[in-house]
Amino acid sequence: MLPPEGTAMGRTLAEKVWDDHVVRRAEGEPDLLFIDLHLIHEVTSPQAFEGLRAAGRPVRRTDLTIATEDHNTPTLDIDKPIADPVSRNQIETLRKNCAEFGVRLHSLGDREQGVVHVVGPQLGLTQPGTTVVCGDSHTSTHGAFGALAFGIGTSQVEHVLATQTLPMAPFRTMAVTVEGELPEGVTAKDLILAVIAQIGTGGGQGYVIEYRGSAIEKLSMEARMTICNMSIEAGARAGMIAPDATTFAYLEGRDHAPQGEDWDAAVAYWKTLRTDEDAAFDHEVVIDAAALSPFVTWGTNPGQGAPLSAAVPDPASFADDSERQAAEKALDYMGLTAGTPLREVAVDTVFVGSCTNGRIEDLRAAAEVIKGRKVADGVRMLVVPGSARVGLQAVDEGLDQVFTAAGAEWRHAGCSMCLGMNPDQLAPGERSASTSNRNFEGRQGKGGRTHLVSPRVAAATAVVGTLASPADLARSDSTAPTTEV
């Protein structure tokens, strides 16, 4: 990761942020990094707090730690006690731990409660050039701000609570450069699904990926978060995007953004956070934005995806042995036949939400498509805002009305059907189009079958009943108010 001594090679964005956080560097040891922000939730923290208690250690920096409830929380009747006693116990354990150790907590019913990766950015806590960790793999989301953000395990959660540092193994750097103009109606979700299909679920292993190029620069912060969020699905350690005017504009005025002189000092620093011209990446991938189209998954890992216009692939078409076997197993689990056009795959459920696509822009995109239309007979559509605040904003904008008028269910914030730890689950054999990030076997409920899609494809699919894009709607229902494609 470091250039050999005596050479003055440029550094990548990731290397700059890393170097600025080295507490201690010693030969033969991993660097000890300082952690700027530690996000906590109920699932991966109980054993960590228990460890602190057993060792008689305090939380070193409660001022750099924040907790929220998200994975287990119900999305209905949130004012009632949680029905499942095991879930309730886990939430109550978080509440007790936060009270005992002095950690700020946003509980169910609080305006700032929500999916941990939606909460950090909306509060302005996620900032360029910071190190962010959370006991959750999708911590990579925060890289959208030019933060170095890693998902960690529970032992590491305990380590950060106790020391505010982490010993970290060096990483390699990968550039994913996306040049050109995304075709109309093609979104960040389609782009990242296409990237993962290209490099594979193990392709990013050991790397921090920096997304760059003109197509990335044009994206909103929400879209950048969608992309960085799914870096982990390519196996990457983290994903990053260099901060720019879009980033600064998003942050300015947020609760925890710096103010006054601090703001100026911060922006001056943030502007230095760009990969140097003469820096070298260990690996580079170039993608032509103009060649992309709406993308969906057909299999049981996020790399098993294809353009919506394609058909379910024939496993025999995979040259690689283990890929072929994986495809066979996936088709079997998914109940799909090779050669079936993806547009003919009928779904039972549509889920709009998660830390991938549960932000306001995502809800707007889905609402725009479904406005004035109806969810198809026999299809259930669940809309779950990423945070309580996103939910309130959506209500302000009348989006909840758009969804309910179409026949969708408007729910309270949380992870919900992204992983089905709460009652929002698929029944065995049920099929969903989901804006979340994982289509693993059983992820959304035992035996459930998941197709990962963008919010626009999700909404169009809800209307048609089979995997569809908004363009299909414009073609099929000329009576409805015309929607752009």
Place this chain on the structure above:
Amino acid sequence: MEAFTTHTGRAVPLRRSNVDTDQIIPAHWLKKITRNGFEDGLFEAWRKDPEFVLNRPERQGASVLVAGPDFGTGSSREHAAWALQNYGFKAVISSRYADIFRGNSLKNGLLTVVLPQPVVERLWEITEADPTAEITVDLVNRRVTAGDGEKAVDEPFELDDNTRWRLLEGLDDISLSLRNETDIAAFEARRPAFKPVTQAL
């Protein structure tokens, strides 16, 4: 953490690639607030099938898991490493792991060994041909050995010195980091004022 020096045991050949953490331990198990008691959740969905390799009578008591590439992809749940350990696995062998899973395992003393896929294939053949065959994972010499004769495996594996030392000694990372208190305090003192805080102290 229990120290790991060398382990010899029978194996479970898991001929699957991309075994994600949702397969290793499904989400509903994550509601527990302890580090143990996850053994019954290990590969829960697949274990419903009596023919699943873990259910085979000849695999009972096996302690080395030999898995396909990209083992442990997906979520950061450390429960995956705990479940494997709770079940009785001491070591996992695969040609490639997801980073977070591997880090979690090594922090808990579950040795995740990386060997090239052709070697993994040979280990599968050895243990499938003779379920009583034992695999030795020797961390002291960083070698995996199994079988005899022509097909025998005797392969070195890589693991960085620092991780190896921690595992051999059974050292707890937190106390190691806290030895650097002066460095941590010095870093905190020079941290810029514009950096965010979640609450005033």
